[in-house]
Amino acid sequence: MKYLVLLIGDGEMAPWDSLTPEEQGAGMQKFEEFDAACRARAGVEILGGEALGSPDTATVMRTRGGQVALTEGPYAEALEGLGGFYLIESPDLDTLVDLLRVLPAFDMQIAPVIDPYA
């Protein structure tokens, strides 16, 4: 199955910007360990993943009455702290959750990808 993993909150982590360079380095190290752990696990593949600009760089696009309006900032509250995402192939949720423990302890939202044509 494919899953979208949204890194939606700092959780028990201090905000990234408030970390010392050493702490940020340790955090980056965990992302690399996560990459390695995924490569090592059969049936698991990171299909995509990026870090995102801070929420104040986000733009919301809405179409109302055929008019496109752009506004500042994230729309949904759950996405206020969206810092990055992964698209990952995994045999099941349990394997994925096991691997995600390797990442810094962000709050995450895990959604299965579905085939809209199925």
Added chain:
Amino acid sequence: MVQSLRAPDPGEVLAQVCREDWGRLLGHLIRRHGRPDLAEDALAEAIASAYGQWSAAGIPAVPPAWLSHVASRRVLDAIRHERTLAGKAHLLATADPAPAPAEAMPGADTDDRLPLLFMATHPALAPEIRPALALRFVLGVPTRDIAALFLVPEATMAARLTRAKKRLRTIGAAFAVPDPQRWPQRCDDVARAIYLAFTAGYAPRDGPEVVHVRATSEAVRLADLAADLMTDSPVLAALSALLTLHDARRDARTGADGALVRLADQDRTRWNHSQIRAGLARLTALTPTTGYAEELRLQALIAAFHASAATSADTDWVAIARTYARLEELTGSPVVRLNRAVAVAEVAGAMAGLDVLRAAADQLPGHHRVAAVRAELLRREGDRQGARAAYDEALTACPDGPERRHLQARRDSLETPGAGTR
């Protein structure tokens, strides 16, 4: 012998296969097709069709294999039906309906009921549905019995089970024994779910007694099975010991008139002594540990002190009070403190018990059992007026049912001239 020549009855064979093999059959289907949302209905349908076919054509040589085969075909039919509905019929010729076989996982060679148990109590499911799903998945307890156990209409329970099964499918829950590193947490989840199923049936109440007694003993059976399948899990062994010891007293808990019988007044010859021996055997194999496993072990220990007292007067209240103190330290639970108050009263007198009770009362405002215990302790002190007021307070807060009737009877007996203080 003439009797042995009698052809076996299809209904009897079927009932036995269902009881003994349901979990293995369902586990096998989910392992094979990866569809927890379809497998159980398919198995139920196969069982429903078996009676007619076995009556007409004879009982198959290996009845579970027959059921497995028929149910498996029904899962494939259901998958095909889904694809037809989705307008994907043209893909059927090429698509393999079964997912690629999973690689060998830890536990792949173990009993299929074990991954089934972990799936039914999956942490991504709401804790309230896990006990119901565990009873249904692993033991095949009928939905109507599970509904009766949790006091909801059958249709409601059926809908909840369906939603949970669909969720297992859509989130992609693993059908596997978790990594040993996760066992402590996952086994706690399993134990909590089974304990919840047990307590739902154990609480005294009105309604179809037979049904919830049956469902309660299924919870005990499930705890036993879980402990046997996961031999290295202290929490599951402690749970099995606890439930077995509690269940051993079941018959003695209600009198002929259906009224509650207090532990002190129970006819101990009606306790199930082979169950008590089995519970004690599990318990004595355990050593002190931490967390939920220790919580259940201490509870089982208290049940064991009660179960091994030949008469009420022989009860080792000192040991019970000490164990409650450890349990309270571990959990900080006011309900544990309430029970400790009773034990302390037995050891050091009603006044000492009332002292312990006071702190529990602050944490459990308006709880009828606090007032009920206070009433009993005041009564023992000879304070009838105080006891009467406490019974009234308890009666105001207690919902209708056997427990309320018991409280009413206790209050009424207080009025009887010359009534003792016990």
